[in-house]
Amino acid sequence: MNFPQSLIDGYQTFRKEQYEPLAKRYATFAEGQNPDTLVIACADSRVDPTTIFTAGPGEIFVMRNVAALVPPYQPDGGLHGASAGLEFAVTALNVSNIVVMGHGLCGGVNACLSKTEGSSAGEFIDPWVELAAPARAAVNRELPDGNPEQRQRLGEYRTIQVSLDNIRTFPFVANRLEKGDLSLFGVWYSVYEGDLRLLDPDTGDFNLLDA
Ligand SMILES: [Zn+2]
Incomplete structure (x- = not known):
């Protein structure tokens, strides 16, 4: 070997x-280390936050997992890797910004959107991507007759918003948001076009950033 x-x-x-x-x-x-920003991104090999943001070592704290998901605050003694990373970035590193970065052609989002009775993407993947169930519900509500590409894109957008909503449920995050010490952002990266879109929290739209 x-x-x-x-x-x-x-x-x-x-x-x-x-x-x-x-x-x-x-x-x-x-x-x-003293990074000012936590980026939560998908583990997808095409979506590397340090490359996309041209960040050198020590500049951003990056946490990656399937579909850039964060569960809601759940102090049950379970093994919460994403929650631990969030806690460390916020309470120990005192980051000022949290960026959730979703992306085009996300297999994790697709697994959640295409979940049907009896289907399985994997023993651990299924319950994990089910965290994005509110995004699936939003897609079914907003684009019931959309084509697969439109539904996938909206699912990716709404999954970013689900992670942001869940991040806000952590008391140490809520506390800092209230004091104005922390900002939350959602971005979506397009994989093959190289486009980056920023979430407007008031409208739910993802607007193209100047390149
Ligand atoms: Zn992905």
């Missing part, structure tokens, strides 16, 4: 082209 050569090559390029020119900056990382 060999460690993948593509990873070895990539590491060697990183070491030479990125680490060495910035070695002094990397040395400051021993003192800790």
Whole structure:
């Protein structure tokens, strides 16, 4: 069993082209991290927040999972990875911004939208993407006769809003929002066109950002 050569090559390029020119900056990382923004994104390999935002190491705190989902606040002793990451970013790092980043062609959103009686995307995927059930309900309500592409896009938009709604249920988030110490944003990235759209919380529209 060999460690993948593509990873070895990539590491060697990183070491030479990125680490060495910035070695002094990397040395400051021993003192800790101080990112100002938490980005919650999908694990999809085509949607890398540090690439899309041209962020260097130490600049944004990134949490990725299937469909960029965050569950609601649920202090039940369960294993809540997304909630733990959110808690750390907000209470320990004191980030000022939280950005939920959804994307086009999201398989996780599709799994939730296309869920039918007896179908399964996977033992762990099914209950996880079911967190986006309110987004599925919104699509069925707003676009009952939409074509699959329109329904998928709206599902991606509404899933971002579901995560934002759930994030607001965490007391440490609500507390900071009330004090004006934290801002929440939703963005959608289009995978092959490279477009980024920003959620207008008043209208629910996702408006194209200037490129
Ligand atoms: Zn995705």
